[in-house]
Amino acid sequence: MATALVDDAMREVFARLPADDPRSLVRAAAVCRSWRGILSDPGFARGYRAFHGAPPMLGFLHNEYRRGNCFVPTSTFRRPASHDRRDCHVLDSRHGLALLYAPGYQAPFDVCDLVTDKWREIDDDPKCHSIMHWPGDDLDDYDDDSMRCNATVLCAIDRCDHLDCHGGHFFVALVGSADEVSDCHTLATVYSSETGEWSDIISIQAPGFEIDTGGRTAVVGNNKVYVQSYEGDSVVEYNIREQQLSVIMAPEIRGKGFLDLLGVEDGMLLFGSVLSHRLYLWSMEAGPRGAAAWARHRVVELEPLPPHRALMDMSDSDMWTVGFAERVGVIFLRTPFGLHTVELNSGRVNKVHERNIKKVMPYMRFCTGAWGRMPASDGASRSVVGGGTMV
Template sequence: MDSPPPQRRLQSLVDDAIREILLRKPPDDPARLVRASAVSTAWFGIVSDPSFFRDYRTFHGKPPILGYLDNKSYESHNVAQFIPTGAFRPLVCERRNWDAVDSRHGRVLFYTPKEDTDFIVWDPITDKQQDACDHLGCHDGPFLVAFMGSNEVEKTMFASVYSSETTQWSEMISIENPHDIYPFATNTCPYAIEEKGHTAVVGKKIYYPVKWSYWTMKIVTYNVGEQELSLINLQGQAPARGILMGEEDGALVFAAIKESKLSVWSMEAGPNGVVARGQRRDIKLETILTPRALSWMVGETFKDGRCTLVGFANGAGVIFLNTADGLFTVEVGSGQTKKIHRNCSFETVIPYVSFYSREHARFVMPLQSNSYKK
């Protein structure tokens, strides 16, 4: 077999070198790869190749936290604000009369009752907005939006799922909430979904926290594939005031703060919907937080049982803590902490976690096609 011409071998070596350089671009600034893909058709081909994205994720490990969303209420309107944590900046950082409700797979879900549609899915990297799927602009393929609610009068919970492929909602299903779940609850409504709570997605199951008493935790599970609703009682398996934060490596992640200690543990769904206790990790807050933050938490939070856990970055293993000294992040695995905002008014934040992907490179191609260098 004839060997390739020297010029072709040289070009192949150059492409390999460029690929290795691009693989090392920091993932917390997607704009660098966007600009790289617009340099030439050759560079675009490298970045948009599926194997490059796989190797890029493997090289950098967990996806970076590019920012988080915070909902603010004013007298005349609401604002959903994207707050960057690094160099990345979306084209639009504030959305008036929008409420951010979730973020997964590099996209953000908003509740938009004052728009033509109730929900909008947004890609912060490309600024692409979707309330349906035309199979031309969707970067990560078709998506599903699960809706879960409760009727406190009828004491029922209901759910439905939207498909971007069919642009239709499924038939609503419901389940009754038994009266004997909370025999001692007097000041809580055991039939309501926790509005400021976090959800978790494991496979085709979505887990929603329910308002609980001091003694009991309750989770409602929505099986999207089977279109079933069920209730899970965590009494005796989770400490009082524990909070469902999200999911990590296929398991539910819970957290609680007590006596200057942040406890994080995971649970896996067992047979018949039973949830078994997983490995627990305790992080001493006095070793990672500033004195001002810790003194406020000891004097207020631990005294009456309130908690300052406001967010969890699925896939990155990072918890967000709101304190009087500002907003902090805590890496569950290492215990490392970082102050990311000086304000202390956060109630629930929605982290945005994403890698730059080849689909984003394809998005910029029509915009930059006239400027490509041959």
């Protein structure tokens, strides 16, 4: 009885360990068999995820010129250098998965789980060629603009809360633009890991609409993908389940700068713009037949926040949004002084990278349920969970 009470108490303690510090779980599991048994129990993993409510941001992915994809940790999780796959470029990251692209390969797409290091190759299909522009075999000539479509990876499990969907079926959606005899078309197709096939291409006429191939995409539910136009004045909705496309015109927001699609917050599309050292946030709810309504907006004052001097020296054209970590409320800002994050709940601004990165893809994932090799003793300074490393 006493042992059971102690175990129950330890479960409550372990449940409160920070989700963005998986190292603490690994070290606790290394103390003794009893603690490892608690932490390895599937019931604890489910309770831990439910207690925290949203997957933590373990880091973010981005592309570097001539170097391929890079992972920058924002937690104690470290992606092994041997699995960086420098021959691939990252296109998207969502629901614990990363979508990588290797032009010239027979299977040009890879979907991977960075924690478990599980990979799924996706073969090429001739039907995708009408949506994509293939840059050739030389990665030195590759850049984000060489693809004329935008790609999204997402969980395909119905009504999933994305707390523990890792290893389940997923979708890869491609949405692109094509100009055929002066008629502008928007096209889309989706790959299902369950069937292992790409769907038939669907299209609609969309005069003047050009996909922003380097922008971010948004997912509402498990079946609607949103991609912004290059001009930023509209978004295309791709309903995967019903195989339908529609274009939603964004209302003009005069005097508030360029609206940039960030992602989804509270089930609505979130847009951001930077003007006069203020970050403007707009929420838009998509309705039937392409109708849209602005729900609310917020303003985050950047000027009084650190680094104050750096922000004061910038013009509006020097600073813009480049990423958004959904459910944890972290926006990434590109500035001449490096990459910064803005935490919406606290208003805190942090510098997270020296480089000017033009697209950030946060990697959100719980590390529970992915135990691999454990440290041999409490004094070990390095341990492994799945394919990831805790240092």
